Amino acid sequence: MTASLIGFAVLMVLILLRMPIAFAMGLIGFVGFALQTSWSASLSMVGQMAFDGGLSYTLSIIPLFIFMGNLITRSGLSHKLYDAAYSFVGHWRGGLAIATIGACGGFSAVCGSSLATAATMSKVAMPPMRRFGYADSLATGAIAAGGTLGILIPPSVILVIFGIMTETNIGALFMAGVIPGLLGVIGYAIAINVMTRIWPDLGPRGERSTWAQRGKAVLGVWEVLLLFLIIIGGIYGGIFTPTEAAGIGAGVAFIIAIAKRSLTIKTLFESLLDCVRTTAMIFAVLIGALIFTNFINLAGLPDELGWLIEDLELNAFVVLAAMLVIYIILGCVLESLSMILLTVPVFYPIIMNLDFGMGPDVVLIWFAIIVVVVTEISLITPPVGLNVYVLRGVLSDVKLSTIFRGVTPFVIADVVRLAVLVMIPALSLWLPSVMK
Amino acid sequence: MSNVLRYGMGGLASFMVLLMMVVTCIDVVGRYLFNNPLTGAFEITELALAAMIFIGLPLATDTDEHIRVDLLDAFMPDGFRRFLTLVMDWLSALVLAVLAWQLWHKTQSIAADGHVTNTLEIPLTPIGYLMTASCAISALVLVLKGLEAMKRS
Amino acid sequence: AETLTLSSWLPPTHPFVVNALKPWADQVREATNGNVRIRILAKPLGSPLIHFDLAKDGIADISYGLQSYTKGTRFEVSNVAQFPFLGESAEAVSAAYWQVAEETPEIFAEHEGTHVLSLFTHGPGIIQNRTENKIEKAADLEGLKVRVPGGVANDLIAALGAEQMLVSPSEIYETMSRGVIDALTMPAETMVSYKFIDAVDNITQIPGGLYNTTWFMSMNQGRWDSLSEDDQKAIMSVSGEAFARLQGQAWDVADAAAWEAIKEADIPVTVADDAFIAEINAALEPIEAEWLEKAAKKGVDGEALLASLRAKAQQK
Ligand code: NA
Ligand code: NA
Numbered sequence: 001m002t003a004s005l006i007g008f009a010v011l012m013v014l015i016l017l018r019m020p021i022a023f024a025m026g027l028i029g030f031v032g033f034a035l036q037t038s039w040s041a042s043l044s045m046v047g048q049m050a051f052d053g054g055l056s057y058t059l060s061i062i063p064l065f066i067f068m069g070n071l072i073t074r075s076g077l078s079h080k081l082y083d084a085a086y087s088f089v090g091h092w093r094g095g096l097a098i099a100t101i102g103a104c105g106g107f108s109a110v111c112g113s114s115l116a117t118a119a120t121m122s123k124v125a126m127p128p129m130r131r132f133g134y135a136d137s138l139a140t141g142a143i144a145a146g147g148t149l150g151i152l153i154p155p156s157v158i159l160v161i162f163g164i165m166t167e168t169n170i171g172a173l174f175m176a177g178v179i180p181g182l183l184g185v186i187g188y189a190i191a192i193n194v195m196t197r198i199w200p201d202l203g204p205r206g207e208r209s210t211w212a213q214r215g216k217a218v219l220g221v222w223e224v225l226l227l228f229l230i231i232i233g234g235i236y237g238g239i240f241t242p243t244e245a246a247g248i249g250a251g252v253a254f255i256i257a258i259a260k261r262s263l264t265i266k267t268l269f270e271s272l273l274d275c276v277r278t279t280a281m282i283f284a285v286l287i288g289a290l291i292f293t294n295f296i297n298l299a300g301l302p303d304e305l306g307w308l309i310e311d312l313e314l315n316a317f318v319v320l321a322a323m324l325v326i327y328i329i330l331g332c333v334l335e336s337l338s339m340i341l342l343t344v345p346v347f348y349p350i351i352m353n354l355d356f357g358m359g360p361d362v363v364l365i366w367f368a369i370i371v372v373v374v375t376e377i378s379l380i381t382p383p384v385g386l387n388v389y390v391l392r393g394v395l396s397d398v399k400l401s402t403i404f405r406g407v408t409p410f411v412i413a414d415v416v417r418l419a420v421l422v423m424i425p426a427l428s429l430w431l432p433s434v435m436k
Numbered sequence: 437m438s439n440v441l442r443y444g445m446g447g448l449a450s451f452m453v454l455l456m457m458v459v460t461c462i463d464v465v466g467r468y469l470f471n472n473p474l475t476g477a478f479e480i481t482e483l484a485l486a487a488m489i490f491i492g493l494p495l496a497t498d499t500d501e502h503i504r505v506d507l508l509d510a511f512m513p514d515g516f517r518r519f520l521t522l523v524m525d526w527l528s529a530l531v532l533a534v535l536a537w538q539l540w541h542k543t544q545s546i547a548a549d550g551h552v553t554n555t556l557e558i559p560l561t562p563i564g565y566l567m568t569a570s571c572a573i574s575a576l577v578l579v580l581k582g583l584e585a586m587k588r589s
Numbered sequence: 590a591e592t593l594t595l596s597s598w599l600p601p602t603h604p605f606v607v608n609a610l611k612p613w614a615d616q617v618r619e620a621t622n623g624n625v626r627i628r629i630l631a632k633p634l635g636s637p638l639i640h641f642d643l644a645k646d647g648i649a650d651i652s653y654g655l656q657s658y659t660k661g662t663r664f665e666v667s668n669v670a671q672f673p674f675l676g677e678s679a680e681a682v683s684a685a686y687w688q689v690a691e692e693t694p695e696i697f698a699e700h701e702g703t704h705v706l707s708l709f710t711h712g713p714g715i716i717q718n719r720t721e722n723k724i725e726k727a728a729d730l731e732g733l734k735v736r737v738p739g740g741v742a743n744d745l746i747a748a749l750g751a752e753q754m755l756v757s758p759s760e761i762y763e764t765m766s767r768g769v770i771d772a773l774t775m776p777a778e779t780m781v782s783y784k785f786i787d788a789v790d791n792i793t794q795i796p797g798g799l800y801n802t803t804w805f806m807s808m809n810q811g812r813w814d815s816l817s818e819d820d821q822k823a824i825m826s827v828s829g830e831a832f833a834r835l836q837g838q839a840w841d842v843a844d845a846a847a848w849e850a851i852k853e854a855d856i857p858v859t860v861a862d863d864a865f866i867a868e869i870n871a872a873l874e875p876i877e878a879e880w881l882e883k884a885a886k887k888g889v890d891g892e893a894l895l896a897s898l899r900a901k902a903q904q905k
Contacts (some may be wrong), residue, residue: 014524015504015505016505016508017508017520017524018504018505018506018508018509018517018520018521018524019504019524019527019528020502020503020504020524020528021502021503021504021505022502022503023502023527023528023531023532026531026535027527027531030531030534037647037648038647040646040647041646041647041648043534043537043538043541044538044541044542044642044646044647044648045634045646045648046534046535046538047535047537047538047539047541047542048542048635048639048642048643048646048648049635050535050538050539050567050571051539051542051564051567052635052636052638052639054485054486054489054490054563054567055482055483055485055486055563056482056485057478057481057482057485057757058757059485060456060460060481060482060484060485063453063456063485063488064453064456064457064460067453067457167600167759168759169759169760169762169763170760171763172763238766238768238769239464239468239769240464240769241756241760241763241764241769244460244463244464246460247456247457247459247460247461247464247481248460248461248464250457251457251458251460251461254457269446269447269450272446272449272450272453272454273442273446273449273450273495275453276446276449276450276453276488276491276492276495276496277492277495277496277499277501278496278501279488279489279492280488280489280490280492280493280495280496280501281496281501281502281503283489283493284493284496284502285503293632294634294635294648297630297631297632297634298594298630298634300631302631302632303631306631333505334505335503337503338503345632349601349631349632384505386503467734473734473752473754478755546661549659549660549661549662549663550661550662550663551659551660551661552660552661553660554660554739554743554755555753555755560660
């Protein structure tokens with residue numbers, strides 16, 4: 001245990017001193033492993049992990065879902081999603097912010113990443129909210145929070161990685177994310193409603209649309225709907241596996257983009273290049289985490305934590321609560337991917353051995369959703385909330401403190417949702433059980 | 437250097453993404469419409485992904501895509517922050533160099549064992565050498581970036 | 590006392606881990622009077638595919654896995670126990686495999702860089718399918734999408750006219766229940782451990798097995814050499830054939846329980862008749878010939894080796 005804790009401490013120091021997380025994990029993992037075995041064994045280990053980590057068929061899902069999201073944005077469909085949501089709720093109090101949440105939910109259904117969702121929506125939703133005199137805090141808060149839905153509503157890069165790490169069925173994980181994701185949309189809408197009831201100036205009403213306008217707006221997003229139905233329907237109709245769904249989804253998005261004449265060689269190249277860079281970055285973190293967790297595993301942290309919990313005879317829910325506290329603390333410093341890669345290998349064997357009154361395979365599905373929701377919170381909490389940083393990058397005239405102030409009501413909504421999901425596992429588990 | 441990375445390697449990596457997409461689509465459509473899946477689709481996808489990642493690594497490194505925490509930046513004097521970045525980048529370069537060295541070793545042993553993929557029997561040594569070169573180039577990119585930053589300040 | 594790390598990739602609840610690996614770890618401790626302890630790691634140090642290299646490179650002290658996971662020309666003679674019709678009992682086939690290995694230095698040579706602690710197989714492979722039609726002859730396999738386990742079985746399934754599908758074990762259930770694959774071939778035990786019983790409509794049993802898989806349990810050579818001679822002897826007294834039998838019993842018990850479950854679930858079982866077996870043998874011929882050639886290149890009389898394995902597997 002001591003070795004692992006020292007390893008974690010040094011890792012945190014290096015990360016805080018601006019070392020890229022991927023390389024910091026690789027370095028500490030390499031040195032730590034060598035000290036437990038030998039330098040030659042550790043050298044072989046890092047080579048082996050880099051080689052093996054790169055060759056994974058299932059992970060091809062990552063670039064393809066990212067590429068799909070890029071194509072949808074290029075096709076102008078993210079704007080249309082926003083228009084559709086606006087036509088229904090724009091005239092409500094805080095309606096534009098609620099429309100933003102709705103559009104984020106819709107975009108999440110065809111995009112696997114939260115950062116991409118937040119970045120896309122900041123370009124789409126910020127200008128109209130400014131035009132209607134929305135407070136920057138509410139406007140940016142809604143985008144940052146809505147963006148977090150990207151990793152919960154399927155498809156989701158994080159759920160794929162969780163599935164691979166724990167050998168849990170990825171299709172089932174995707175289905176499990178749907179209801180909690182919709183709950184997130186509802187929770188955020190309620191938060192906006194409460195805020196604008198108390199301070200009406202934060203978010204004035206927009207214009208009411210006629211039913212004809214609404215009909216037209218909804219028809220404008222049929223491609224997104226089609227794409228989502230193809231992905232989810234294809235997985236559940238037995239036409240393809242979740243991994244293949246990413247290739248099919250990208251292919252259909254490609255055809256949509258061509259049909260809409262929204263692709264030039266230049267924009268296509270840029271979409272691809274962005275996808276390549278992001279994927280390479282994700283894999284660097286993945287390989288770094290493989291090396292680091294090998295050290296932690298050899299140092300005996302998962303074993304010893306397990307024994308500790310056994311000895312203390314802790315209640316399963318107390319253990320889960322302790323884990324959630326760890327996630328919230330880690331989430332202040334780390335982003336979602338590194339956090340999941342570092343903790344899930346240690347936590348999931350423990351969770352599987354605890355008695356939550358359900359079978360071990362469904363426990364993991366439920367746990368996955370809880371972990372994703374808690375890491376969604378980390379994306380918007382200070383001091384390091386990547387979604388907030390993304391927004392700050394796109395909207396350089398807004399102060400960081402304004403955005404963090406703006407996300408506060410959404411964090412409260414998230415915490416409430418987390419508690420509800422922990423208390424009512426059926427919210428996560430019902431859909432995968434009926435879709436079998 | 438940047439343009440070579442961007443257009444040469446970027447183009448190659450982009451091709452790999454399209455390849456993965458097309459191969460999967462052909463495989464699935466072939467399987468369902470013509471009951472004739474694409475032989476080895478699995479292997480092509482796996483190798484294309486590996487190629488894409490490792491061609492992409494120097495690109496991501498060049499544009500500083502790697503996640504780092506800038507939490508303490510506000511509390512650091514500018515000069516110190518730059519110095520720290522330089523140290524950490526060179527330390528990262530060292531990690532990448534070690535990876536390159538070990539990937540080269542790994543590739544040698546793969547060559548000796550004659551590793552090939554299951555169905556199409558594609559040899560794995562080229563991808564091994566690609567991984568080796570990618571990590572070495574990425575390390576070099578970081579070293580050069582550090583030198584440039586030093587020249588500027 | 591020495592502690593040896595063992596990287597294990599099967600789930601901790603798997604019969605192999607519970608009924609073979611853990612008891613063996615206890616036996617090693619007893620046999621060496623506590624000098625040597627085996628520590629089964631909480632998680633594997635890499636994917637199943639690289640487990641031989643883990644032991645060879647000393648990343649883990651001990652590992653186990655399938656030789657067929659290592660691609661290339663390293664394991665060829667060792668593949669002898671992948672052929673069909675070896676026998677119904679994993680214990681008998683495993684013991685026979687170890688016995689022929691002891692007479693065939695080339696098999697140990699293929700595991701160079703490691704000290705081989707044991708060699709073994711699981712139970713006989715059966716065909717599990719979800720299509721309405723029973724599989725009673727080679728023609729019934731024509732065009733079916735069959736998930737293959739690697740090694741000789743891949744070639745055999747293809748030679749019988751089916752489409753090979755590569756699906757990772759954790760995705761088999763889903764791909765089968767959704768019709769992405771029509772059938773698979775694995776030992777009966779998977780009906781329970783992977784819950785295939787809910788997804789499979791028909792079973793075809795091939796007496797002696799449609800295929801088998803060869804497994805190793807190896808220890809890093811340098812680490813092995815560092816142990817005292819007494820400890821080495823003590824470890825081998827509970828390894829080798831003893832472990833091959835111990836783990837074979839674990840598979841046999843699991844297979845028997847699965848056949849009970851199949852009976853209870855009323856899943857029709859077809860036993861391959863002589864005509865089907867003749868078809869399998871015909872499909873096997875070129876595969877066997879190719880293997881004989883590879884074995885000959887390494888200086889081994891494959892025909893004699895295979896005959897010896899089959900004969901030994903008939904004895905208990
Ligand atoms: Na999503
Ligand atoms: Na945070």
